[in-house]
Amino acid sequence: MSSSSLQSHRIAVIGAGSWGTALGAWLANNGHTVRIWDVDQKVIEDINHHHQNSQFFPDIELPNGLQGCNTLESAIESCSAVVVAVPSRVFDLAMNSVSDHLHLMDSGTKPIIIWGTKGFDSETGDLLSEVTTRILKDRATTATIAGPSFAYEVIRGMPTGFHLASTNAEDIESIANMFRNTTSLVYTTDDIVGVQVGGATKNVIAIAAGIADGLGFGINTRALLITRGFAEMNRLNIALGGKTETLMGLSGMGDLFLTCSGDLSRNRRLGLGLGSGKQLDSILEEIGQEVEGLQSAREIYHVGKKLEVFMPMTERVYRILYEQLPPMQAAMELLAIGPSIPDRNQ
Template identity: 35%
Template sequence: MSEKDRPTSETQDLVGASIGHCADTNELLINILSRGTAERLLPLSQERVRVGVIGGGAWGTALARHCAHMRHDTLLWAREPEVVAGVNDPAVKENTTYLKGFKLPEALRATGDLDAVVAHGQLLLMVVPTPFVASTMGAIRDKLRPEQILVSCTKGIVNDTLETVNQILMRVLPPALHERLAFLSGPSFAAEVAAGLPTVVTVAAVDDMVAARAQYLLSTPRFRCYRTTDVQGVELGGALKNVLAIACGINDGLGFGCNGRAALITRGLSEMTRLAVALGAHPLTMGGLAGMGDLVLTCTGELSRNRTVGLRIGKGEKLADIVKGMTAVAEGVLTSRSAHALAQRLGVEAPIIEGIYRVIHEDADPVAVVTEVMSRDLRAEVDPAILQAAARAPAANGHF
C-alpha cells in the first residue's frame, strides 16, 4: 500500500479509536478491496451523473466527498454560511464545523441555495435531521423532477406523528415522485466513510429498479451497496438501533461489562424485530445491514454519538448537560420517545426501549431499570409471533 493511499494523520486521529485495535485486519481489507487510489475511488460503473446533497452535516459532507471522489459532479447544500464558505474556499476545502480533518476534493462545491442543488442533481441525497425533513422537502416539492432519484440517508422517527422518513416524504411529496424514493442505511460512521475505509450499506426502494440505479451509482470497491425492497424494515432498523446504542453506552458507563452489552444487543435486536414486524417489515431485514449490522456498530463503536450519550449518563452526567455540548445530533434521544410510543400503540413488548425512555425522559435510575428488566418473568427466547411472521413472509428481496 503506497503512502498516497493511506489516511492522513488527522484522519487517523479521528478514526483511530475505533479501528486502531485491528490495524492489521484493516490493512488486509484495504489491500484486498482496493489496489490504488484511483481504482478505489472510482465507481464500479464508469457513468458520471450530477449529484445534489441536501444537508451539510458530518454524514452529508462524507457522502458528498465520496460522490465527488467518484467523479460525479457534486453540489452540497448547507444551511450554515460558514460550512459553505469552508467547502468553497480553495485555501480551506474542509467542513471544519462537522467533519474536521478531512480535506475535500477541489471539484466539490457548496451552496446555501436549496433550489440550486435540486436543479443540479440527477441523483439527490437527502441528509437532514429527522425533525427538519418535512419543512426542507416541503420547500422544494414543486422543484423536484420525475426523472430524479431521491435517496434519503436520514434515520429517525418523528415524535409528534410517529412517522418514519418514508411516511413523511409520502405525505409531503407529490404522488408522481413516490416511486423515485430510495433509502440508504447500514453500519456507516461518517468519519470512516470520509477516510475511505471499507463500508457496506443497503439501499431500499419499493421499485427494485430505483434501488438498483442508486446502488449502481454509489458503489465503489470501498463503499459497497446491497439493495432490498423492504423500505419499512430498513428505515426502522436505522432508527431503532440508536435507542439500543444509548442502552449499551449506559451499560458500559456503569461498568456492567461485555456480557451485559452482548445481552443488550441481542435482546435489543429482538425488540427491534418485534416492532418492525408489527409495522409490516420482513423479519429477515433485521438480521441484515440495516438491522444487526447498524446495531452492532452503533452499540460498540467509539465514534457512536448515541453510545457516547449513554456512556456519559451511566457515569452520572445529566442529559441536558450532555446534549448542550454536542455539535451533532444524537438521534436516539429523540427516537427513544417515538419508539416507546410505537411499542405502546402496537402492544409490542419492548422492555429495553421502555427502560431507556424512563431513564432519558423520566430521570429513572439506570441501575434500578436494569434490575427491573433482569427480574421480569422467565420465558422462551424466541417470540412465537416472530416465528409465525417468518413462516408467512415471502422470500426476502435482498441478500442475507
C-alpha cells in the same frame, strides 16, 4: 433513468453535517458532480473557501467535485438526484423544501430522491418513507441508504457496507450504482420498512448499551443487551411490516453492532454519560452535536405503545431520558422481567 453503472450524475445533497458531507465527498469521489446545501451557511463557506468541513473533518480535504451552494434552488437546479441528510427532527421540513423545488430538477428524467436520515417523523411517528410519499406522491423515484457507517470512516474511504432500499424495482440497481465503488458495498432490497426500522431503533439500543457500560457492567451484559435489543427491534419491525431477514443484515444487526460498540456513536456516548451518573444537559453539552437517539427513543416508545409491541428496553431508555428513572433501577427492572412470555425463545 439509465441503468449504466458508470453514468455520472448531477446530485444535490441537502444537509452538510457529518453525514451529508461524507455522502457528498463519497459521491463526488465516484465521479458525480455534487452540490451541497445547508441552512447553516458557515459550513457552505467553509466547503467553498477551504475545501473543508472543519467542524467534523478538519483533516480532510474535500474533493473538487463537491461544491457548496448558498441556496437550495442553486443546489437542486438541473440535478437528476437529491440526497437528504438532515436530522429526522427536520426531515419533513427538508423534504417539503425539496418538493417545492422539484420542478427545477433535470426535466429529462424522473427525479430521484434518496435519504440517509434515520429515524421516525417527530410529529406523527411515521416512517420517513411515509413522510416522503405523503409529500412527493408519485412525482419521484425514492430510496433510502443505511447501514453500519460512521461518517468519520466513510469519508476516509474505509470499507463499508450498506443497504439501499427502494420499492422501485426498475431503478434500484442504477441508484445503488451511484454509490458503489471499490470500498463501498451497496446491497439492494425492496424492504424499505425493515431498513428504516433498523436504522432508527438501533439508536435507542445504543443508548442502552452505553448506559450498561457506564454502570460498569461488562461485555457479557453488552452481548445480552444487543441480543435482547435486537429481539425488540424485530418485534417492532414485524408489526410495521418489515422482514426479519432485512433486520438480520447491514442496516439492522450491522448498524446495531456498530453503534453499541463504537465510541464514535453519539448515542452510545450519551448512554455512557447517563450510566456514569452525569446529567443529561451536561452530556449533551459535552457531545456538542445533535444526538438523534434522544428523539428516537420518544418516538419509538410511542409507536411501540400504539402497536402494542413489547419493548422493555426502549421503555426503560425512554423513562431514563424523560422521566428521570435512575439507570441502575432500569437495569434491575429489565433483569426482573427476564425471559418473559412474549420473547422467551429469542
